Amino acid sequence: MSNSPFHTVTIAGATGNVGYAIAEAFLNDGSYNVKILRRKLDENEKAKSLNSKGAEIVYADHSQKDDLVKALKGTDVFVSAVFESSNNTSLYDIQVSFLLAAKEASVKRFIPSEFSNGYKTTGHVFNDEKFRFREELEKSGLEYTYIHTGLFQEFFGWFGYDVKNKKAKFYGDGNTKIPSTSLSDIGKYTVETLKIPEARNAHIRVIGAYLTLNEYLQKFEEATGSKWEVIEDRDVRYRFKNKIDPIPSMSDDFIAFVTENSNFPEYDNDKFSFTPQPVTKVIETLVSQA
Ligand SMILES: NC(=O)c1ccc[n+]([C@@H]2O[C@H](COP(=O)([O-])OP(=O)(O)OC[C@H]3O[C@@H](n4cnc5c(N)ncnc54)[C@H](OP(=O)(O)O)[C@@H]3O)[C@@H](O)[C@H]2O)c1
Structure with a gap:
């Protein structure tokens, strides 16, 4: 029986490197309904594999807020594990679309796409996008956890x-x-943040x-x-x-x-089981x- 106050987790970017590991960890934990949010109906081996392990795949046009809100209805925790390196859209813009929809769909906690070094300094475009998004997330009133994992x-x-x-x-x-940190451990750490009171509205660093x-x-x-x-x-x-x-x-x-x-400078490994x-x-x- 889970001691987490959350029941349904939706993961965007679960066909990617870290998102797949996070989705697998939630499925392995067995305490959550796991949904995978995708952009388009295409054949994807990772999506198929997660679906065969019990995840529901939901599709939404990310530029349509109503579509996203519909996809996120019933979600307690939203995990963003997306990464966009083309020049078409920025990680900031994608995550702001998720955030607006998450708020309207009454999502309780938003775990943004960080999974990096938790830099305190800006200075690189990949990093700056994450900093900018943190400001939006903290203004939104949703609970959040920033998960920093190193390389x-x-x-x-x-x-x-x-x-x-x-x-x-x-x-x-x-x-x-x-x-x-290995991808499989990042998955396990992400799942366990939901059971750790200190992870609410906080930066969590694990290695x-x-x-x-x-x-x-x-x-x-x-x-x-x-x-x-x-x-x-x-x-x-x-x-x-x-x-x-x-x-x-x-x-x-x-x-x-x-x-x-x-x-x-310090990390939170000792808070995990x-x-x-x-x-x-x-x-x-x-x-x-x-
Ligand atoms: N610490 C490290 O060493 C390290 C290394 C790499 C990445 N990272 C970080 O980890 C996070 C995820 O990176 P990743 O490498 O795992 O991601 P990724 O594999 O490049 O992509 C993840 C997923 O994002 C979705 N996506 C791509 N473009 C999108 C768009 N325009 N709108 C919405 N969804 C889009 C796709 O899912 P669908 O096709 O299913 O929609 C894709 O499978 C990022 O924050 C990145 O900075 C850290």
């Missing part, structure tokens, strides 16, 4: 750990500490591991049984801003931003898949 461990490859070529690229000092870039590298070296080459590229942000060759991509600039701003899995579990999977 997704499944994204180590994107972050510079190239298993295939046994090369690591650091966008800063190798002694920089980076928090990281699976909090190691330096060099320490993660050592774990990759152990898992592959070989020494890796390391490249340090320390002025990415400066070159990106001033368009100096070789001009970094937006993604590289973001990695450099994350490297500079990934400080979790479980211990996250060792980081070596994801590292070994990444190595076996390369």
Whole structure:
């Protein structure tokens, strides 16, 4: 029997990286009616899989408020796990549409698309959109929880750990500490925030591991049984801003931003009932898949 005051959870972005893990965790928990909000009726393997595990799939035109309100009726908790990196819509705009509809549909708690490093500073477009949305959410009167998780461990490859070529690229000092969490643990943490009183209207920071870039590298070296080459590229942000060759991509600039701003001064793991899995579990999977 659940001790959560909530019964129905709707997740937008459940066909994505973190949204899928969150939806799976709610289904595994077994205490909630789980709905997946999608934009269009297309074939999607992840949506099919969640549906086969018990999630109801609901569709809504996100530009039509009435459509969204109808889709969110009966929802106690709305989780936004969307991400939009095209130039057509901003994450801020998408989430404001969700918020207006959630308020009208009497949703009780809104968990926005954060799942990042909980930066206190603005300074990157991906981050600034989230900051702007926090202001709207706090004005809305809905309950909220910001969940900060550090780097997704499944994204180590994107972050510079190239298993295939046994090369690591650091966008800063190798002694920089980076928090990281596996997607499955992020799912479990998200579910459990609903049962933790301190998570109401609060920032929750959780971590699976909090190691330096060099320490993660050592774990990759152990898992592959070989020494890796390391490249340090320390002025990415400066070159990106001033368009100096070789001009970094937006993604590289973001990695450099994350490297500079990934400080979790304190975290909330002890408020949760479980211990996250060792980081070596994801590292070994990444190595076996390369
Ligand atoms: N900490 C990290 O390492 C890390 C890494 C990546 C992302 N993140 C963060 O995690 C969050 C989710 O990112 P993700 O990578 O999991 O997302 P994603 O896989 O790129 O996309 C999630 C879903 O968003 C929906 N979506 C895309 N465009 C949309 C739009 N215009 N309107 C409404 N829905 C749209 C899609 O669902 P449907 O097609 O089903 O509608 C899509 O499957 C973001 O806040 C992102 O910044 C963190």
